[in-house]
Amino acid sequence: MRTTKAAALCLALAAPALAGTACATGAATPSPLTAFEEQEVHWGACPDGYAHLTQAGGTCAELTVPLDHADPDGATITLALSRMEGAGDPADRGVLLSNPGGPGGPGLDLPLWLRETLGDAADGYDLIGFDPRFTGASTPLDCTPGEPREIPERTTPRADFDRAVSAAEDTARRCQEHGDNATLLPHGTTAAVARDMDVIRAALGRSELSFYGVSYGADLGAVYTQLFPDRAGRIVLDSSTDPAATQYELLRDAGASAEAALEPETARVLREVLEHAERTPFTVGAYRVDAATLRLVVRLLSQNEEHDPLLAATARDLARAAAGESVEPGPELEMWLALLNSPDLDEIFAVPSFTMCADPGWPAGGFPREAEEYWRSIEERRATEPVFAPVAGAVSACAFWAEPRGEKVTIGNDVELLLLQARGDVNTPYPGGVALHERLTGSRLLTAELRAHGVYGRGADGLTPVPCADEAVNAYFRDGTLPVADLSC
16 A cells, blocks of 8 residues: 555655645645646657657657756756657556666667567556656766776786776866856756656656666666655566665675676686786787776676676687787677777766765765775775676765765655566675565565566567566556565566
């Protein structure tokens, strides 16, 4: 049963200026957000780069929201929205919003993926995607470009760390000083995005919002249920994190799960390759690589168990290259090396930091302010996590930004929803999903017995599907039926 008491609703509306209900008397008062909630949404062609969305029947629009929801008369920003209309009766269709995670991941494309995965369950909804504030086609927040990253001929683990600290400090400076970022940055928070989601709901004329979110998107959905429990429709949270931990703790502690996921022989080869690269970087095809680059590649390839053979082959190729052989990277390794050597890399990594740095705690924030704390943690974990400790505990630009001033949300409610969590998830380890399940007392937890990050709709990504998870999600979105109890697939 959802929370309906006026007292609970008033607690959910953390900023008094946002409340549409007078908590002391129960008397209705005009919402200060009325102008935003009642704005007309004009659907049309999608932005440049999204012609495929328009060709598939999608439409796009812009929505105005307050920069600061506690100051609705102040500055405003715009959000980019997309829509795939359901085949059902327009009068009966709900709204299903979605978020792909990141944080900082643009989401205009996500309705296309959802329509394929939902099947006939999509008929009952207008599928809505959005680029969260400061990302994609929404009001941007970007940084002055940095200098290309240079990899030295010889190095040491400490020298690599010191260069990473300097780069993080430089990113923080360039982002803070660029344009009016100093004004915008404090408002790039999870709670602000959740409040944007509720403006989307209202502007689309719906009394409740259904939602699918994966990874950070799942955490975002949990925050929405906390702030707006009476407006939460059918909610699916896929691959969540522990609401008692900060983002730094989540990233750091995920290293152990990633290390345990490596096959023994692959782990042995990677340890030797990384020990070499930490002293003498080498070339793979057209790319010069150091230990930091290689750890990121390996981290990306270790997420899904279907990629184990590819990771093993990649480790062998890297070992040959480290030994001085001429090695051309395979297509997957080539793709990641090209990305990690791209001039756009700085921007790709900076955007998620806007949310991570602005939030005061879960699902982001909590980054130590002293660089030496990161180094001590890495060194303590290096013996048991030689492959992943330096990347899992890497210094963040957040260490050099202003202290977060965003709204802190503590999770604990009885909204009915569905949680999905993979037992072997190396990005958002399984215990985190269990911890969130315990805080969301109206939730059902579906456990997928595999190593994966993202349980629902894996078939649409060319991965092994989890049929019982897909069926449970689709049944829930189709008719509101939750599993009667927690279950494993």
